[in-house]
Amino acid sequence: MCGGCRNRGRCRLGLGEITIIGDAAHAPVRCAPHFQAGPNVAHGGWTAAMFDDIIGRSLTQRGLRTVTGNLTVDFFNPVPVGEAMIVEVVTESRAGRRWTMQAMLRLERDPSPLARAIGVWVERREGHFERHEAAMRDYRAR
Numbered sequence: 409m410c411g412g413c414r415n416r417g418r419c420r421l422g423l424g425e426i427t428i429i430g431d432a433a434h435a436p437v438r439c440a441p442h443f444q445a446g447p448n449v450a451h452g453g454w455t456a457a458m459f460d461d462i463i464g465r466s467l468t469q470r471g472l473r474t475v476t477g478n479l480t481v482d483f484f485n486p487v488p489v490g491e492a493m494i495v496e497v498v499t500e501s502r503a504g505r506r507w508t509m510q511a512m513l514r515l516e517r518d519p520s521p522l523a524r525a526i527g528v529w530v531e532r533r534e535g536h537f538e539r540h541e542a543a544m545r546d547y548r549a550r
């Protein structure tokens with residue numbers, strides 16, 4: 409679970425446990441009603457955040473310490489609110505610290521993709537968050 413929900417013990421995005429199979433992964437997801445945009449349709453930001461979290465956590469579960477470098481989402485069809493869906497993640501390639509990842513979102517009982525994400529995750533250098541905190545301290549002291 410990411411830092412925003414860890415203390416609550418519940419993922420507010422509605423994302424389930426990730427299963428890792430080799431360099432691929434899958435997870436059950438369900439868009440909660442508070443992320444509704446159009447009638448019974450998920451906000452596109454939910455879909456992007458869901459992909460970001462599932463792909464990022466799948467890498468964390470594989471023992472990799474990464475952050476999202478970039479993320480592109482293709483929206484093929486409206487994503488329903490409250491419906492059981494599956495996200496499937498694959499590793500496209502790795503070059504040095506860069507991992508190119510792809511993921512698909514689909515309904516639980518239908519193979520047609522609703523949305524696709526492709527992006528690059530970069531392995532963090534030692535002290536990543538400490539450098540960020542120090543930069544913010546400098547900024548606030550200005």
Ligand SMILES: CCCCCCCCCCCCCCCC(=O)SCCNC(=O)CCNC(=O)[C@H](O)C(C)(C)COP(=O)(O)OP(=O)(O)OC[C@H]1O[C@@H](n2cnc3c(N)ncnc32)[C@H](O)[C@@H]1OP(=O)(O)O
Nearest residue numbers: 409410460461464465468475476477478504505528530533
């Ligand atoms: C968050 C973790 C919590 C952990 C605790 C528990 C975890 C529990 C699960 C949580 C799951 C959360 C899932 C959400 C994940 C986020 O939301 S992460 C937050 C959003 N992302 C960020 O904040 C990243 C901000 N960007 C940065 O900090 C820096 O630009 C980066 C990405 C670390 C790169 O900086 P750097 O380490 O100085 O690396 P640099 O030498 O410039 O580049 C290294 C390589 O990456 C490439 N690269 C750099 N930037 C990019 C880019 N934007 N696009 C493509 N390639 C790039 C470079 O070209 C270079 O390639 P090579 O030359 O080595 O082939």
